[in-house]
Amino acid sequence: MIYRCKNCGGNAVYSPEKGTMFCPSCEGTDCEEPYIPSESANLLLCPNCGGELPLEKFTSALKCPFCDNYLILDERLEGAYQPRMIAPFRVGMEEVKTKIRERFGKMKFVPKDLVSDAKLDGMQGWYVPFWFYDYDTELIFDGVCTHVKTWKDEKFEYAERSDYDVHRNLGVNFRKLPVDASDAMPDSTMDLLAPFHYDDTVAYDSRLLSGFYAEQYNQSSTALEERAKKLMESSANTILNDSISKGPECNYQENNAVNRRTDVKSRDVQFGLMPVWKYDYIYHDQHYPFYINGQTGKIVGDTPVDKTKVLLCSALAGIVLALILYFAMNSIPAAIIGFFIAGGIFAGTNLRQRMSGNTTTAMTYVADSSVKVNLSSDRFITKRLDKKPLPPKQN
Ligand SMILES: [Zn+2]
Numbered sequence: 001m002i003y004r005c006k007n008c009g010g011n012a013v014y015s016p017e018k019g020t021m022f023c024p025s026c027e028g029t030d031c032e033e034p035y036i037p038s039e040s041a042n043l044l045l046c047p048n049c050g051g052e053l054p055l056e057k058f059t060s061a062l063k064c065p066f067c068d069n070y071l072i073l074d075e076r077l078e079g080a081y082q083p084r085m086i087a088p089f090r091v092g093m094e095e096v097k098t099k100i101r102e103r104f105g106k107m108k109f110v111p112k113d114l115v116s117d118a119k120l121d122g123m124q125g126w127y128v129p130f131w132f133y134d135y136d137t138e139l140i141f142d143g144v145c146t147h148v149k150t151w152k153d154e155k156f157e158y159a160e161r162s163d164y165d166v167h168r169n170l171g172v173n174f175r176k177l178p179v180d181a182s183d184a185m186p187d188s189t190m191d192l193l194a195p196f197h198y199d200d201t202v203a204y205d206s207r208l209l210s211g212f213y214a215e216q217y218n219q220s221s222t223a224l225e226e227r228a229k230k231l232m233e234s235s236a237n238t239i240l241n242d243s244i245s246k247g248p249e250c251n252y253q254e255n256n257a258v259n260r261r262t263d264v265k266s267r268d269v270q271f272g273l274m275p276v277w278k279y280d281y282i283y284h285d286q287h288y289p290f291y292i293n294g295q296t297g298k299i300v301g302d303t304p305v306d307k308t309k310v311l312l313c314s315a316l317a318g319i320v321l322a323l324i325l326y327f328a329m330n331s332i333p334a335a336i337i338g339f340f341i342a343g344g345i346f347a348g349t350n351l352r353q354r355m356s357g358n359t360t361t362a363m364t365y366v367a368d369s370s371v372k373v374n375l376s377s378d379r380f381i382t383k384r385l386d387k388k389p390l391p392p393k394q395n
């Protein structure tokens with residue numbers, strides 16, 4: 001399918017800046033109408049120009065390389081492959097270009113064309129497939145929790161330990177635990193791009209795909225469920241630990257579980273799409289991919305370093321120190337050592353340091369969860385006092 005402009009026949013696309021459908025040819029808004037080729041049409045050919053499409057296995061939306069129209073492959077977005085939700089791009093390409101220029105434009109040893117329009121215009125907006133898992137759970141704890149109070153006097157250290165019989169049953173509904181379902185998208189990159197606003201989603205609407213690339217999920221929701229369960233267990237642990245560390249009379253510093261578990265009462269899973277800009281910069285035949293969060297504009301990627309420039313500057317630094325030492329000490333060996341020290345340090349720091357756009361905050365996912373206390377009971381059992389002599393004081 002292609003979204004065509006009713007006014008001029010151009011290709012209508014979704015504009016993140018305007019938050020609406022837009023025709024770049026006549027600058028009309030909300031002017032789109034779907035053009036659907038006949039059923040007998042060859043799916044491998046562009047319905048607009050007849051060019052052969054470079055289809056990858058999971059591609060569900062793309063730009064025709066011949067006529068630049070954005071195509072949506074409906075037959076790859078139907079049935080089990082139909083997304084239930086989609087998070088629209090909030091950051092447009094021009095804004096991403098500005099952000100990349102701000103970040104990398106002034107760096108000393110970055111190749112200049114990294115931030116050129118010619119290269120940046122090759123950027124593509126991608127909808128990355130995600131599975132979103134919901135779990136309705138009960139978090140259960142039965143055991144003994146201990147409040148420990150310590151103090152000292154002149155001679156002894158005291159520890160008063162009060163044991164409580166503690167029971168908890170918390171009803172927690174985890175919503176939209178995200179697992180990315182694209183092999184092309186490295187998991188570590190998605191973690192670095194976080195946070196995504198998983199709440200900023202709407203019911204699936206194919207118009208939002210126009211102007212972008214999209215992918216079907218590469219793996220089934222069952223195959224990827226372990227990762228969602230890990231997220232859920234880790235959040236469940238935090239919630240339960242928080243609850244069993246607080247009693248009505250005192251806080252507990254220690255706990256011993258007789259029974260501790262998470263019961264999953266029901267589960268649901270939905271397929272959804274999240275927005276990411278990809279900028280694949282090629283330098284000396286090497287790919288330097290940059291990824292930009294399509295909701296927040298956060299950039300992840302490493303820039304190449306212009307090695308020739310670094311080495312020239314290193315040599316210059318070496319010569320400067322060599323000259324200074326030569327005139328100060330009137331010694332050629334000192335000057336040679338100076339050359340290698342200054343040049344080496346300069347080259348070492350600038351070549352090794354990959355000028356990274358990454359911040360290394362790993363994904364800290366806080367479940368969108370509501371906690372209902374089904375049971376909370378704390379009963380005092382016993383108290384005991386430990387007394388330990390302090391070591392004699394030194395004078
Ligand atoms: Zn138009």
Ligand SMILES: [Zn+2]
Nearest residue numbers: 046049064067
């Ligand atoms: Zn075409």
